[in-house]
Amino acid sequence: MRIVREPFDRPPEKQADEERARRLEWVSIAFLLSASVVMYLVMGGSQAMKTAWVEDVLSLIPPIAVLLASRAADRRPTDAFPYGYARSMSIAFLVAATALASIGLFLVYDSSMTLIHAEHPTIGQLEVLGMRVWAGWVMIAALTYTVVGPVILGRLKLPLARSLHNKALHADAATNKADWMTGSAGIAGILGVGLGWWWADSVAALVISLSIAHDGVSHLRDAGADLMDRRPTSLDRSEPLGIETTIVEYLEGLSWVEAAGVRLREEGEGLVGEAFVDPADGRVSAAQADEATSGIHDLDWRLYDVVISPTRRLDSDG
Amino acid sequence: MAHSRLLVLLAVAALTGCDFPRDPEGTLDAVRGAELVVGVSEAPPWIEGGGREPQGIEADIVRRVADALDAEIRWIWLPAEEQMTRLARFELHLAVGRHTRDSPLAREVGATRPWYVSTERHGDTEVTRRYHVFLVPPGENGWLMWLEQRLDADSSFIHRRTRAAADADDA
Numbered sequence: 001m002r003i004v005r006e007p008f009d010r011p012p013e014k015q016a017d018e019e020r021a022r023r024l025e026w027v028s029i030a031f032l033l034s035a036s037v038v039m040y041l042v043m044g045g046s047q048a049m050k051t052a053w054v055e056d057v058l059s060l061i062p063p064i065a066v067l068l069a070s071r072a073a074d075r076r077p078t079d080a081f082p083y084g085y086a087r088s089m090s091i092a093f094l095v096a097a098t099a100l101a102s103i104g105l106f107l108v109y110d111s112s113m114t115l116i117h118a119e120h121p122t123i124g125q126l127e128v129l130g131m132r133v134w135a136g137w138v139m140i141a142a143l144t145y146t147v148v149g150p151v152i153l154g155r156l157k158l159p160l161a162r163s164l165h166n167k168a169l170h171a172d173a174a175t176n177k178a179d180w181m182t183g184s185a186g187i188a189g190i191l192g193v194g195l196g197w198w199w200a201d202s203v204a205a206l207v208i209s210l211s212i213a214h215d216g217v218s219h220l221r222d223a224g225a226d227l228m229d230r231r232p233t234s235l236d237r238s239e240p241l242g243i244e245t246t247i248v249e250y251l252e253g254l255s256w257v258e259a260a261g262v263r264l265r266e267e268g269e270g271l272v273g274e275a276f277v278d279p280a281d282g283r284v285s286a287a288q289a290d291e292a293t294s295g296i297h298d299l300d301w302r303l304y305d306v307v308i309s310p311t312r313r314l315d316s317d318g
Numbered sequence: 319m320a321h322s323r324l325l326v327l328l329a330v331a332a333l334t335g336c337d338f339p340r341d342p343e344g345t346l347d348a349v350r351g352a353e354l355v356v357g358v359s360e361a362p363p364w365i366e367g368g369g370r371e372p373q374g375i376e377a378d379i380v381r382r383v384a385d386a387l388d389a390e391i392r393w394i395w396l397p398a399e400e401q402m403t404r405l406a407r408f409e410l411h412l413a414v415g416r417h418t419r420d421s422p423l424a425r426e427v428g429a430t431r432p433w434y435v436s437t438e439r440h441g442d443t444e445v446t447r448r449y450h451v452f453l454v455p456p457g458e459n460g461w462l463m464w465l466e467q468r469l470d471a472d473s474s475f476i477h478r479r480t481r482a483a484a485d486a487d488d489a
Binding site: 119194 | 338340341342430454457466470
């Protein structure tokens, strides 16, 4: 006999949010591609612009990862993968975080070198729409364009990430919203160069690359923790979710349950795990177990595949 | 929001009016009314002189630049690599000698936008484009902008002289 998990079913209102989130990720990809091209054409000899361009290109990875992984994660469990494909989101997240962290750290090194070698950025004239202007103004315009999009998109994605409890989407949205800091640093760097402070450009680049590296490393920690089955936490990972207590209360409220203990893990949006019950008169029927399982799943839309395990050793260490 | 946008516009207007962008090493101010130190290497017919007063298109453009700045020219004959080293140390204000945008030297220091694009024919179909630039010290953006505006102002002079040279070549 082969037992394959039931597919995880999102409630209809969540499905609408999921589709909206996917559309926003497509918009993000389109916008970031245009931003990358604009920045590449305009970046010239400025280290801050080069770093901001790299960040724009890297920002393509989270939405691509979210789109690919959400399609994969929705596939129904098969005999080969009886637990389903929910983990693909965590894997995509890990890959994206590794890319961000390693490139961010390289950029920190690169920007420090330009500062240490006292490289003076040369920013001259540029012809734009038949007028000759200082290229710095064009760079500032490009930075403004590339920052406005992500900030708006991030604001739109954040409530969807909360509703879907999608951590990868949440990380992507938070990064987008923080883009205003990259834009400000870059603009400050270029204005500083205009005022004669050659180091302003390298310092701005250093600030931007530190923020990329920091994002990458913190995403790396979280992706790793997810794959190690950490207990469910709130979306920003600051607090445990505490759903285990809710389940224990429900179970101990059942007449045939003496005591209960629960452990859970997150698999994508789904919460799965084991519920250990000590039955009041030492035995539990299959019907009671099935009913308790349904009752647990009804407690929260995210609860999925919690397995009841009767035991008499709930309080002991053995 | 409207207030902060207005402030930005005013700041931009103020900055473009006064000394912006500036030179970290003060090149433009150092040259104005004083001395223009130019590194020059032999590159006929663009510039030549055998160690004495240079002749050629590039030399004439530099003389017009010095006139506009009310500066005396001090020519220093140097090979190209040496020009680059001294520019990077801010010991030269300008370097001329048929430098092109694609040369590795141009990347180490600063360069003006191309003041002339020459084409060379190889056989029937291949054409190489060379983008002629002048080299400047790195990061001296005020000086660079001034020079580029000067090249714009002198564009008809440059056009006449380069046309005459090209016609002489064909003849």
